[in-house]
Amino acid sequence: MKIFNKITDMKAEIKKLKSEGKSVGFVPTMGFLHEGHMSLVRESVSNNDVTVTSIFVNPTQFGPTEDLAAYPRDFERDCAMLDKNGADIIFHPEPSEIYGEGFCTKVELSGITEVLCGISRPVHFAGVATVVTKLFNIVNPDRAYFGSKDYQQLQVIRRMVKDLNMDVEVVGMPIIREADGLAMSSRNVYLGAPERRSALALSGSFKVVEDLLKQGVTDSKTIKEKIAEFILSHPHTRIDYIETVHPESLVSVDSAEADFVVALAVYVGKARLIDNRYFEVNHA
Amino acid sequence: MKIFNKITDMKAEIKKLKSEGKSVGFVPTMGFLHEGHMSLVRESVSNNDVTVTSIFVNPTQFGPTEDLAAYPRDFERDCAMLDKNGADIIFHPEPSEIYGEGFCTKVELSGITEVLCGISRPVHFAGVATVVTKLFNIVNPDRAYFGSKDYQQLQVIRRMVKDLNMDVEVVGMPIIREADGLAMSSRNVYLGAPERRSALALSGSFKVVEDLLKQGVTDSKTIKEKIAEFILSHPHTRIDYIETVHPESLVSVDSAEADFVVALAVYVGKARLIDNRYFEVNHA
Structure with missing residues (x-):
């Protein structure tokens, strides 16, 4: 399993894989992985030549009073789980790598982002849409996998991909639950x-x-x-x-x-x- | 010279060309072409296997009191000029093809779009950034050519491409002027x-x-x-x-x-x- 921290290295690897005719499946995550993420990884592995998982706790999708600093992290455990489930590549950039000097571009959706979680989290979905656009451009996946627990996020991504004519198939996967019914998170x-x-x-x-x-x-x-x-x-x-x-x-x-x-x-x-x-x- | 009106047809053609290893140069325009545009087309033709020009008067980059309805159009003359200068493909969609039902996504830059033309044209650059993102995703060019008369537009596009990690080389070309110095427009x-x-x-x-x-x-x-x-x-x-x-x-x-x-x-x-x-x- 390969790990990349730099955008240029990740892009070069993808370019090489694509030139060999390989299909790429992508599972974007914020890490601290659980069985929900693993179900996405396994689906990607079974439908693509190569599976890339990104682990990036994206600061721009957290509001000022939210849990960015406290958000749980365990990169080593994440790597072990991904390896065991057949992922090929981890993209694990620093925030400064994703948001360089002078960064000022935002991808934003109206309407669909202004209901449900968008009400109490007003900057959340612009943060999600922007980082997912960037990750799609970096990883250039044929298919990208999202869980249905974040149902609004899944619909926002589907809408964005359609609206911006992105060349990626968005695959929504069922919620994975603990034995007693609690959605994994x-x-x-x-x-x-x-x-x-x-x-x-x-x-x-x-x-x-x-x-x-x-x-x-x-x-x-x-x-x-x-x-x-x-x-x-x-x-x-x-x-x-x-x-x-x-x-x-x-x-x-x-x-x-x-x-x-x-x-x-x-x-x-x-x-x-x-x-x-x-x-x-x-x-x- | 081929003409496409539909996104799916344009995408299919590009997919075919890319699978043959062809490089694609792209000149996005609003039509009513002049020597400024032709200098971009000729530069693209000399540096790419295939040159695509889009002709689309993008409604979202005009303000409510601006000249959208009056904006000059002459598709037949445009085609003749493009043919003569070696363009291979024209992408000429209707507004309804570009902005389908439920469209709600916007690409927006702060700072750089809030000065110069951005002051008197507050919606202009979000319209430009959004449509160029869409066109880049549809045409998937290796290189895209922009004139320097719209200097701010060129800088906005460069910044957007960098910020969103788009895989396209933005080529800025000199202003073309009439004999007496007036910038062509x-x-x-x-x-x-x-x-x-x-x-x-x-x-x-x-x-x-x-x-x-x-x-x-x-x-x-x-x-x-x-x-x-x-x-x-x-x-x-x-x-x-x-x-x-x-x-x-x-x-x-x-x-x-x-x-x-x-x-x-x-x-x-x-x-x-x-x-x-x-x-x-x-x-x-």
């Missing part, structure tokens, strides 16, 4: 034992929605109220948002009459956790 | 005969600066005042800006003690004309 390390129990409120909400749909409830307002009630019955929880949205545009929907996504952001202690589920509505 | 057709004479005020200004430098004047304020005096001695002129700036950052400079650029935007009648000149300062 690098931020789960912030949870103490009682918070870890309360964190099940997020995935548990989807059972609440299922039950409501079975009872014929299609009114979004009711659905959201019942979710809030369920979540707040768990100690240490504070709701950032509970939303029912259109699966692509992420526009809020009033009723569950077509496919929709339930998206949640909930503070459990100090950890801000997100989760979501796609509900297919059967009109048969 | 598609917008020169807006000039009636008396305005055409007054339009020489722009290129004539640089002679004023030359003379001042010879006299040992290095104070930017004096230089700009003398230019203004000279320009306003021509009828039908109204100054948008007169600036002395750093050649790359475009930050205003107070004195001519290192290389600098004089950049001008002047209304002559209804036509807003721009011109500039790079002054090398010899400290030998």
Whole structure:
């Protein structure tokens, strides 16, 4: 497994691989990897000649009061996991390598980035879109893999790739969960034992929605109220948002009459956790 | 010479050419071509296997009160000129092809776009940066050619390519002028005969600066005042800006003690004309 820190070295390697006709799969990450990331790596390995994973805690996608400094890091463990799962290349640049002197360019989406996480994290998605554009230009992948836990991020990337005519296939992969249902996240390390129990409120909400749909409830307002009630019955929880949205545009929907996504952001202690589920509505 | 209107067709052609190992030169234009554009095309033809020219009057780089509807167009004449000068491919999409349903992504630069033309044209450079990003992703050129008349545009593109790690060499080419000194521009057709004479005020200004430098004047304020005096001695002129700036950052400079650029935007009648000149300062 090769490790590159410099953009020029990474680009040269990719140029060589492409000249040999190799296909490149790409898994961009912020490191502190878990089984969710590994599912992306394995999918990439099985569909591409070469798999590149980037590990870069991107400062521009954190707000001034967020957890940039505290964000967990363990490069050696990450390398071991990637090696074991068949990744070929790690791109691991310093922030100064990515944001050089005089850097002043931003890729920004309107609308789709101004709902859900975009409300409490106003600079987040411009940071994501910009760094992903840069990484795509550096790694030049045929396919790029993103998990569905960050559902809004996945839709933002899809939209950006379409809008800017980027030559990359965006592959969205299912959420990977712990045995009890908690969506895997690098931020789960912030949870103490009682918070870890309360964190099940997020995935548990989807059972609440299922039950409501079975009872014929299609009114979004009711659905959201019942979710809030369920979540707040768990100690240490504070709701950032509970939303029912259109699966692509992420526009809020009033009723569950077509496919929709339930998206949640909930503070459990100090950890801000997100989760979501796609509900297919059967009109048969 | 091939003409493509659709992004997918253009991309497929480029993919085929690249698979054959061909190098691609790209000249993005808004059409109504003149010798300035042709100098870019000929440079591209001499340095690349294939030359692509795009003709697209990009609506997003015009402000609401600007000349989008009036902007001159003559596709047949453009084709004949391009054919004669050796271009291989024209990309000529409709606005709806470039900006599809739900389009919401913008590439934007701060600082460098907020001076000079950016003051009176606040949406202009985001429009340029976004469409050039799209065109680069569609045409995937090895080299892209831009004239120096739009000096700020050239610097914005260079900065964007660097910031976003785009794999394209940006080639800046000298301003092409009419015999009497007027910088060639598609917008020169807006000039009636008396305005055409007054339009020489722009290129004539640089002679004023030359003379001042010879006299040992290095104070930017004096230089700009003398230019203004000279320009306003021509009828039908109204100054948008007169600036002395750093050649790359475009930050205003107070004195001519290192290389600098004089950049001008002047209304002559209804036509807003721009011109500039790079002054090398010899400290030998």
